[in-house]
Amino acid sequence: MSLLHKLILPFASVILITGCTLPGSNLSLEEKNVVNANEQQLTQVEQINVYALSHSFVAGFRSHYAMEKAQPNDALDSEMALYEYRVGPGDVLNITIWDHPELTIPAGSYRSAESSGNWVHSDGKIFYPYIGFVQVADQTVVEIREKLTVLLSKYIENPQVDVNIAAFRSQKSYVTGEIKNPGQQPITNIPLTLLDAINNAGGLSADADWRHVTLTRKGDAENISLYQLMQKGDLTQNRLMQQGDIIHVPRNDSQKVFVLGDVKNPEMLKIDRSGMTLTEALSSVGGINELSADATGVFVVRSSARDAKNGPYLQTVRDKNRAANAAEQSPSVVANIYQLDISEASALVIGTEFKLEPYDIVYVTSAPIERYNRLIRQIMPTISAFNVLSEGALRIHNWN
The missing domain is CATH 1.10.287 (Helix Hairpins)
Structure with a gap:
């Protein structure tokens, strides 16, 4: 033998x-800071925090970041009420002196007011009979009319002057990206808002990411959510357009989550315009494998950098669960993990209230017996x- x-x-x-070493991947809670929403004192471990999803936790989670709801924009209303167009180089003015046709160039049936008007030169001046060159740039039509009236009164008794803009050429905004008709949007004497500019350009294309629209003004970029503006009626997301503003609507390529682990069809999913919840993501891949998956181990792994807006609430939860130690220093958190226990199927209701963020990883672990x-x-x-x-x-x- x-x-x-x-x-x-x-x-x-x-x-x-x-x-x-068991084959296949798994997500273990060892060496992670498990933060229980039920305020139990648990051991703190560095870098990764785990939060159990419950009805109370999700409710508090949602209440600690900006809720998407309809609200007015009083600042924008004031801007629009006080808005006046200011003439710039390239604009064409139409100037009429009543009872003095010799000073008014007739447009005629074959000439438009734009082609026969007074063009504002690059130095901001126009030429007018008797008074010569007149500075008009950065002035309203009312101010220009008053100036011309004073200057012409030296040659004409009580002149009746009318000034309007025949062509708006000096000021433009731009709409780029996933728009049906991207291009220039002229700024005129009618106030142009961001929403107007988007609609004038034909609206969003099918692949537009309407949650992360960028408004660039004088080198500073601001994120605008068209979802909150259009879908929820949050008018604080609207802006009055100015000269040189650039609106960029990106593609929704970054609006994706990854569903992995012991599910029927692991795949990458695109978040649509209405968003995606944890339960929706699980149903989109056919659900978990009932014979092999660990129903208590449904996890959402999220980078702490992408979870910054929820940081204040998560910090309060960690503070309640951390052992009192004045000298303790908070470790650097690289990721947050949210755990949902769906061994009781009714817990899927909690998943319908938990919204996923771009680049979230939904991971379903296998039962220990399956790994063996x-x-x-x-x-x-x-x-x-x-x-x-x-x-x-x-x-x-x-x-x-």
């Missing part, structure tokens, strides 16, 4: 080594080969 022992010893070594089954399935060919070798060795030994 010495030959049999020689075969058994290597095989036993293989079993011992492989027994320490994976190991058994891997070592079965080795056991079969060992049986064949041992039977052959015994036959040779007996034959000798």
Whole structure:
């Protein structure tokens, strides 16, 4: 039997080594800071925090970041009420002096007011008979009319002057990205808002990310949510457009989450315009594998950098669960993990209230017995080969 022992010893070594490492991936809560929403005192570990999703936690979670709701924009209303267009180089003015046709160039049936008007030169001046060059840039039509009236009164008794803008050419805003008709949007004497500019350009395309629209003004970029503006009626997201403003609507390529682990069809999902909840993500991949998944181990892994807006609320939860220690320093958090236990199917209701963020990773762990089954399935060919070798060795030994 010495030959049999020689075969058994290597095989036993293989079993011992492989027994320490189960095949396949898994998400363990060891060496992570498990923060329980029920205010139990738990051990703090560095860098990664785990939060159990419950009705009370999700309710508090939602209440600590800006709720999407309809609200007015009094500042914008005031801006629009006081808005006056100021003339700039390239604009064309139409100036009329009543009872003095010799000073008014007739447009005629074949000439438009734009082609026959007074063009504002690059230095901001126009030329007008008798009074010569007049500075009009950065002035309203009312101010220009008053200036012309004073200057012409030296040559005409009580002149009746009318000034209007025949062509708006000096000021433009730009709409780029996932818009049906991207391009320039002229700024005129009618106030132009961001929402007006988007609609004038044909609206959003099918692939637009309307939650992360960028408004760039004089080198400073601001994020605008068209979802809150259009869908929820939050008028604080609207802006009055100014010269040189750039509105950029990105593609929704970054609006994706990853569903991995023990689900029926692991895949990457795109967050649509109305958003995506945890329950929606699970249903989109066919749900968890009922025979092998650990229903208590549904996790959402989120980078702490992308979870910054929820930081204040998460900090209060951690403070309640951290052992009182004045000298303790908070570790650097690299990720937050949210755990949902759906062993009771009614807990999926909690998942319908938990919204996913771009680049979230939804991971479903396998049950411990399934992980051991994976190991058994891997070592079965080795056991079969060992049986064949041992039977052959015994036959040779007996034959000798």
